[in-house]
Amino acid sequence: xxxxxxxxxxxxxTSTRFTYFLTVPFAVLSIGALSRFNExxxxxxxxxxxLRGQIATTYRTIIKPGQLxxxxxxxxxxxxxxxxxxxxxxxWLVALAAPAFLYGPQxxxxxxxxxxxxxxxxxxxxxxxxxxxxxxxxxxxxxxxLTTGDDPIVVITAQVLSPLLLVxxxxxxxRQLHDQIPSALxxxxxxxxxxxxxxxxxxxAIAFGLLSKxxxxxxxxxxxxxxxxxxxxxxxxxxxxxxxxxxxxxxxxLPSPAPVDLVQARN
Numbered sequence: 543x544x545x546x547x548x549x550x551x552x553x554x555x556t557s558t559r560f561t562y563f564l565t566v567p568f569a570v571l572s573i574g575a576l577s578r579f580n581e582x583x584x585x586x587x588x589x590x591x592x593l594r595g596q597i598a599t600t601y602r603t604i605i606k607p608g609q610l611x612x613x614x615x616x617x618x619x620x621x622x623x624x625x626x627x628x629x630x631x632x633x634w635l636v637a638l639a640a641p642a643f644l645y646g647p648q649x650x651x652x653x654x655x656x657x658x659x660x661x662x663x664x665x666x667x668x669x670x671x672x673x674x675x676x677x678x679x680x681x682x683x684x685x686x687x688l689t690t691g692d693d694p695i696v697v698i699t700a701q702v703l704s705p706l707l708l709v710x711x712x713x714x715x716x717r718q719l720h721d722q723i724p725s726a727l728x729x730x731x732x733x734x735x736x737x738x739x740x741x742x743x744x745x746x747a748i749a750f751g752l753l754s755k756x757x758x759x760x761x762x763x764x765x766x767x768x769x770x771x772x773x774x775x776x777x778x779x780x781x782x783x784x785x786x787x788x789x790x791x792x793x794x795x796l797p798s799p800a801p802v803d804l805v806q807a808r809n
Contacts, residue, residue, distance in 0.1 A: 543650035550646020558642065600730035603723060604738075609783060610722040614735055616780050617715045619773040621739040622746060624708045626766060628652060630750060631701045637759040640694040651702035659709025663717075674781050677707045678774035685770040688763040704770070711777065 553561040604614055631652060635644060684700040691697040723731055746765065754762035 543654050546650035546653065547646040550643045550649075553645070554641065554643040596730055599727065600734050603727055603731055604734050609780075610719070612776070612780055612783065613715055613718050613722065614731075614738070616773070616776040617712065617719060617735055618738050618742060619769070619776055620708050620712045620715065621735070622742050623766070623769050623773055624705055624712070625739065625743050626746060626750065626769065627701055627705055627708075629747070630762075633754065633759050634688065634691065634697045634701070635694060638692065638694050638697065644694050644698065648698045648701065651698060652705055655702050655706035656709050659706045660713050662706070662710035663713035674711075674777055677711060678777060680704075681707055681770050682767070682774060685763065685767040688766060689760050691760075 549561050549564075552564065603610070605611065631648065632645060635648060681704050684704045687696060687700040691700065719731070719735070720728055746769070750762050750765055753765055
């Protein structure tokens with residue numbers, strides 16, 4: 543957050559080119575830090591498995607019908623929406639000819655939302671029905687605000703609210719995902735979810751570019767609205783399925799107690 547605000551301040555006082563070249567020393571420092579990183583070897587304690595077998599097992603786990611596949615679909619939709627907001631968010635400021643200084647608070651808000659979103663995951667777990675309806679309503683309102691937004695402050699607020707809630711929901715979904723699969727498959731399935739996200743992001747990015755070219759950024763924002771609606775519908779379906787499963791589990795009759803031998807009980 544501090545680097546984003548400082549960068550926007552430097553860009554407004556100097557130039558974007560000068561601010562860009564100031565990032566070079568930090569890139570060099572990061573390379574030096576990575577060169578001193580020692581890779582852990584704990585994951586190499588077991589015998590390595592063939593890559594083809596790992597991919598096949600991961601693929602079968604992802605496409606297997608059931609709640610896990612629905613969790614994966616919902617997770618991918620949340621990731622797609624979050625990626626679109628992060629990648630295309632500054633375009634609204636460009637279209638509004640916003641001053642260079644606002645780009646810093648906008649990016650700082652997005653990055654802080656990614657970090658603070660995890661703090662909202664607790665209430666989402668404790669009261670899923672109430673929280674989920676509110677989250678979906680706010681995300682839809684934020685997406686709709688981007689279709690007609692002509693005030694940079696309103697646009698930035700809408701762009702920060704959605705990632706904040708998306709990260710909170712994604713944290714809950716990640717927990718559910720990990721609960722559904724054994725530890726030996728979690729890394730592979732998680733990587734598969736990331737791969738599916740980038741595969742889905744490619745056509746969405748092309749569609750966003752075409753819509754923004756022909757209908758402007760406000761017209762392209764309707765793609766965000768559609769993606770938000772699909773994400774909300776998937777979240778509601780997943781919440782309903784979990785509620786049904788929980789209700790069925792709690793209404794199961796308790797097992798009858800075993801008969802007690804009165805003579806043995808007295809002894």
